Each structure stands twice: as structure tokens, then as C-alpha cells.
Amino acid sequence: MTQVAIEPETKGGLVFHPLDQFIVKPAFGDGAVNWYTVTNLTVWMGIILLAIFALFVLGSRGRAIIPSRVQSIGELMYGFIYKMIEDITGKDGVKYFPYIMTLFVFILFANFIALIPMSYSPTSMIAVTATLGFGSFVAITILGFVKHGASFLKLFWMSDAPLFLRPIIAVIEVISYLVRPVSLSIRLGGNIAAGHVVLKVFAGFAALAVASPAAILGIIAIYGLEVLVAGIQAYVFTILICVYLKDALHPHH
Amino acid sequence: MATQTNTIAGACVDAGGSALGMPQLCAxxxxxxxxxxxxxxxxxxFVMSRIALPRIGAVLAERSGTITNDIAAAEDFKNKAAEAETAYEQALTDARAxxxxxxxxxxxxIQADLDVALQKADAAIAAKAAESETAIGEIRDSAIKNITEVATDTAKELVLALGGTADATTITAAVNARMKG
Incomplete structure (x- = not known):
């Protein structure tokens, strides 16, 4: 990760700035990026919010028994996540449905809206994904302790294993438990960021007359892949949150 | 080197507006x-938990309720149709019987009428037959009587012609005896 490798040099008319798309800058005017500054990221967060509002609130405003197309999409997502929670965490996990649904629709919409050319992708920023990952992790861990007190720690104590192995397994279990938020946030951020970088690199090659047909085909192919990745990453994040929630609700295997 | 640039405030972007290092790591x-x-x-x-999810949940519940009701109603109609069919079959059997x-x-x-008519016809035929028999009997009697008279007269004339004396009673008796034979 040296600066030379990432910081592009202009050579032979080819200009590569694959990482410039991730720059955070004030949306209105110039200046420093303070924590409250309205930035390009804020604008796209707003667009994500509006899209979610349009699909789930405007789409279902008819409250129709026979749904309109938009309403049926909302219902599909509702049913999908509801069933996922019910299947993985059981009936008592259903009351966390709004939280998990919030996570899912945010990640899904952020991933898909980021595929619009010239857009900004919040889920490619490690600060965003880490907030999501660590936030859910901390909340779920606190929930586990609130529900079960100290017996939540039995999650790490394998009573099935031979006695002399239990401490070793416990250490491994604790480490793997603590790594969960890291893997959650790196997986999501890394996938989305990598996809966008690859698209930009292909786009850079498209400026070169010889390579442009291949580059454009490459962009189309990678774009298709990224559409898959956008959906799959949202799904994976959500299903893992459900699994972790199950551990918090039922730590005694 | 990248981490070095991150720690320096305002150093995430170079003079040309390009990213220095990974923007993801810019603190x-x-x-x-x-x-x-x-x-x-x-x-x-808030949008999801206050508006969208309760609304969609209500719609889904209402839909499943409607579907259940419709299925129950359909079942009801089916039973009614089966009942109606049974009643129809029953009516058909009754009508046949x-x-x-x-x-x-x-x-x-018809049989009774026929019997009466036959009897009447038989009676009429019998009466006609009896009548005919009587008439035939009368004709025969009168014919015998005529023949006897003719025979008696003829016999009387024959006896007179042959020179005998004709006793009327003897001749009649003789004729009658001959007629019977």
C-alpha cells in the first residue's frame, strides 16, 4: 500500500484515479470536512433514505389487498427478512425485526444506489461499515448479557468437549467472537470498495483506443458481478447479524 | 506511508484533488x-418501525385473513353444491318412483275398463247368439210343421187315389211316425 502504487502517475495519456471516487468533500462550497458538514456522502445518504421511503411508504400507501408492483417488492423484502429472522433466531427474535430490517434495507439500498454512475458509495467506507458492524456487535453482546447475565459466557464454554480441551476451545471461541465485527465490516466495505475500484480501472483503460472494446466489455461484466455482490453482501451481513442474535438469545447451544 | 498521510490533518487530498492513500482510511x-x-x-x-413495517404487516395479515375466509367460503359453497346435488338426485328418484x-x-x-268393455261385448254377443238360435228354432219348427201338413195332405190324396178309405188320424199318425224316422 505504498503511495506510488495507489497514487497514479500520468503516463501515456492514461489517467488512473480509481480511489478518487471515495473522497469525501463538502457538498456545498469548499472548506474543511467537520463532523457536521453536509458532504457528498450526506447527499447520497439522503437519496438512500428517500429511496427507502419511496419503496416502503409511498409504495404501500394504497394498503391494497392485491398489491401494486412497488408494494409487492416491499412486501417481498418484508417477508424475506421476517422469515430469515424467524428461521434463524426463532420466535423470540421477531421483536428485533425492525432493527434488522433497518440494517438490511440501508445496506441493500446503499449498495445498489452506489452502482449508479457518478454516485457515492457509503458502504465502501470502512468507517461506515465498521460503525454498522461494531454497533450491532456491541448491541447484541449487551443484549446477551442483559438476557442471560453471566451465563451468557457459557457460549464460550463447550460442555460437550473433553474437560482439558475446554479452556483452549474457550480462548479460540472468544477470539472468534471478537473477530466477528471486524470480519463483518471488512467483508462489506472491502467487497464494495474493490468492485468500484475495478470498475474505475476498466473505465481508465477505456480511454485507450486499442483497449477500449475489451475495457467496455469488462465494465459490463464487472457491473453485472457488482449487482450480484450488492445484493449478496446485504444478505450476508443481515444473515450473520441474525446468527449472532441467535447466539445472544440462546447461548446454551 | 499511507498511514502517515492519514494522521496529518487535511492531508488526504493532494493539490490536484486526487486522493492520497486510501480515502477509506482518512481519519x-x-x-x-x-x-x-x-x-x-x-x-x-423511524420510517420502518413507525410507518412501513406496521402497514405492510397489517396488509399481509389482512390478505392472509381474506384468503382464509375466501377458502372457507369456497368450501361452504362446495358443500352447498354437494347438498343441492343430493337433493336433485333424491328428487329425480322420487319423480321416477x-x-x-x-x-x-x-x-x-285401462285394464279394468277393458275388462268391463269385454264383458259387455261378450254379453251382447251371447244375447245376439241366443236370439239367432230362437229365430232358427222357430223357422225350423214352422218348416217341419209345413212339411208335415204337406205330407199328410199328400198321403190322404194318395190313399184316396189308390181306392182306400182314409182315416184321418191313422194317416196323421203314420206320417208323424215316418217324419221322425
Whole structure:
């Protein structure tokens, strides 16, 4: 990760700035990026919010028994996540449905809206994904302790294993438990960021007359892949949150 | 080197506006991202939990209720149809039985009428036959009587012609005896 490798040099008319798309800058005017500054990221967060509002609130405003197309999409997502929670965490996990649904629709919409050319992708920023990952992790861990007190720690104590192995397994279990938020946030951020970088690199090659047909085909192919990745990453994040929630609700295997 | 640039405030972008290092690791921007993420998540959470999810949940529940009711109603209609079919079959059987009865009754009536008519006809035929017999008997009697008279007269004339004396009673008796033979 040296600066030379990432910081592009202009050579032979080819200009590569694959990482410039991730720059955070004030949306209105110039200046420093303070924590409250309205930035390009804020604008796209707003667009994500509006899209979610349009699909789930405007789409279902008819409250129709026979749904309109938009309403049926909302219902599909509702049913999908509801069933996922019910299947993985059981009936008592259903009351966390709004939280998990919030996570899912945010990640899904952020991933898909980021595929619009010239857009900004919040889920490619490690600060965003880490907030999501660590936030859910901390909340779920606190929930586990609130529900079960100290017996939540039995999650790490394998009573099935031979006695002399239990401490070793416990250490491994604790480490793997603590790594969960890291893997959650790196997986999501890394996938989305990598996809966008690859698209930009292909786009850079498209400026070169010889390579442009291949580059454009490459962009189309990678774009298709990224559409898959956008959906799959949202799904994976959500299903893992459900699994972790199950551990918090039922730590005694 | 990349981590070095991150720690320097305002050093995430070079003079040309390009990124220095990975923008993902630029600590300067992180508070902004986290702040707006939390704002957005809270907004989404309220939209989902207050408006969207209860509404969609209600619609789904209402739909499944409607479907259940419709299925029950369909079941009801099906049972009614089956009942109606049974009633129809019953009515058909009854009608057949009644028709059979009516046919039998009509046949019996016709038979009775026929018997009466036959009897009458027989009686009439018998009466006619008896009448005819009487008439034939009378004709025969009168014919015998005439023949006897003619025979007696003829016999009397024959006896007189042959020179005998004719006793009327003797001749009559003789003729009668001959007629019987």
C-alpha cells in the first residue's frame, strides 16, 4: 500500500484515479470536512433514505389487498427478512425485526444506489461499515448479557468437549467472537470498495483506443458481478447479524 | 506511508484533488461519515418501525385473513353444491318412483275398463247368439210343421187315389211316425 502504487502517475495519456471516487468533500462550497458538514456522502445518504421511503411508504400507501408492483417488492423484502429472522433466531427474535430490517434495507439500498454512475458509495467506507458492524456487535453482546447475565459466557464454554480441551476451545471461541465485527465490516466495505475500484480501472483503460472494446466489455461484466455482490453482501451481513442474535438469545447451544 | 498521510490533518487530498492513500482510511473524514450514518440509520429506523413495517404487516395479515375466509367460503359453497346435488338426485328418484306408480295405476285403470268393455261385448254377443238360435228354432219348427201338413195332405190324396178309405188320424199318425224316422 505504498503511495506510488495507489497514487497514479500520468503516463501515456492514461489517467488512473480509481480511489478518487471515495473522497469525501463538502457538498456545498469548499472548506474543511467537520463532523457536521453536509458532504457528498450526506447527499447520497439522503437519496438512500428517500429511496427507502419511496419503496416502503409511498409504495404501500394504497394498503391494497392485491398489491401494486412497488408494494409487492416491499412486501417481498418484508417477508424475506421476517422469515430469515424467524428461521434463524426463532420466535423470540421477531421483536428485533425492525432493527434488522433497518440494517438490511440501508445496506441493500446503499449498495445498489452506489452502482449508479457518478454516485457515492457509503458502504465502501470502512468507517461506515465498521460503525454498522461494531454497533450491532456491541448491541447484541449487551443484549446477551442483559438476557442471560453471566451465563451468557457459557457460549464460550463447550460442555460437550473433553474437560482439558475446554479452556483452549474457550480462548479460540472468544477470539472468534471478537473477530466477528471486524470480519463483518471488512467483508462489506472491502467487497464494495474493490468492485468500484475495478470498475474505475476498466473505465481508465477505456480511454485507450486499442483497449477500449475489451475495457467496455469488462465494465459490463464487472457491473453485472457488482449487482450480484450488492445484493449478496446485504444478505450476508443481515444473515450473520441474525446468527449472532441467535447466539445472544440462546447461548446454551 | 499511507498511514502517515492519514494522521496529518487535511492531508488526504493532494493539490490536484486526487486522493492520497486510501480515502477509506482518512481519519479526518470519519467523524463526518459516522455522524451522517447514524442520522440516516435513525431516520430509516423511524420510517420502518413507525410507518412501513406496521402497514405492510397489517396488509399481509389482512390478505392472509381474506384468503382464509375466501377458502372457507369456497368450501361452504362446495358443500352447498354437494347438498343441492343430493337433493336433485333424491328428487329425480322420487319423480321416477311416482312416474312408475302413475304408469301402474293407469295400466290398472285401462285394464279394468277393458275388462268391463269385454264383458259387455261378450254379453251382447251371447244375447245376439241366443236370439239367432230362437229365430232358427222357430223357422225350423214352422218348416217341419209345413212339411208335415204337406205330407199328410199328400198321403190322404194318395190313399184316396189308390181306392182306400182314409182315416184321418191313422194317416196323421203314420206320417208323424215316418217324419221322425
Amino acid at each position: 479526518e473524514w470519519m467523524p463526518n461519515q459516522i455522524f451522517w450514518l447514524i442520522v440516516t440509520l435513525i431516520a430509516i429506523f 311416482k312416474a312408475q306408480e302413475i304408469i301402474a295405476k293407469a295400466k290398472a285403470e
